[in-house]
Amino acid sequence: MARENVQPTVLVVDDEATNIEVLAKLLQPDHRVLFTTDPSKAMNLAEMKGPDLILLDVIMPNMDGYEVCRRLKSRASTRDIPVIFVTAMGEEQFEAIGFEAGGVDYITKPVKPFLLRARVKTHIDLKRQSDLLRRLASLDGLTGIPNRRSLDEFLRQEWHRGLRHESRLSAMLIDVDFFKKFNDVQGHQAGDVCLRQIAEALSRTLERKTDLVARYGGEEFACILPETPLQGAVHTAEKIKQAVASLAIPHPQSDVADIVTLSMGVISVTPKRGHEPEEILAAADQFLYMAKLSGRNQIQSGLHAWEAETAANA
Structure with missing residues (x-):
């Protein structure tokens, strides 16, 4: 249960290195920031590192962010990681596709620093509360080992x-x-x-x-x-x-x-x-x-x- 005291980890997936740099500067030093410019590597990176949250671009080569999110949600090991789409595509129809793919939020570019930090904090807090409840539900009340x-x-x-x-x-x-x-x-x-x-x-x-x-x-x-x-x-x-x-x-x-x-x-x-x-x-x-x-x-x-x-x- 010590995870609640560990610095949150955010995985940024964007094919533009400059976008990653902007997001990393906004989140550091309060967050540990991981990143990849290759959407095909996002799933394995999420599985190995277990980030608290993923910031995901939509328009990327070979595989768009919607498909990356769908694949993350199809795996038991990554389905509970919240995904926030960060994209210039702000139309309502694109937001709807993002939520249908499994995203929890949608932030449009150019990013407003206060809005980004606030939404990242909200969804990380919600995930950690959910993780804690799941762990408590999975443990035996007397011995503290799995039930x-x-x-x-x-x-x-x-x-x-x-x-x-x-x-x-x-x-x-x-x-x-x-x-x-x-x-x-x-x-x-x-x-x-x-x-x-x-x-x-x-x-x-x-x-x-x-x-x-x-x-x-x-x-x-x-x-x-x-x-x-x-x-x-x-x-x-x-x-x-x-x-x-x-x-x-x-x-x-x-x-x-x-x-x-x-x-x-x-x-x-x-x-x-x-x-x-x-x-x-x-x-x-x-x-x-x-x-x-x-x-x-x-x-x-x-x-x-x-x-x-x-x-x-x-």
């Missing part, structure tokens, strides 16, 4: 990416052993502290930014590990199990240890057409059930059923 809704969205995204690239996708479900006994004896407040400590340990252990840990529900957590084979996922699970054991949270009521422990189910699969992303969590849940059935405080893992069958017949 089940975020998990489902991330899993669908990575499933479809796995389909496109034929890459491995691993997942794990994690259950705190005998947590009901912990709550019953030590109280729900202590239980909440315990869950927060576990969530922090899980977050620290997942070193890659591409991985996700989320609260699955109650005392269960889930991890999604893109481009990770089964061996790598199991290795990560072992690190998580050890990290939580290192917390040494007392649990005298446990039937398997005197500290809080985890049971874990790990699954790895190459996404396959005709199947749904939810299947990977259902399969992980089966391995978690096996871990509980086998005495808890352990990891059970394997391939998805369709891959296990293929491997057996090979």
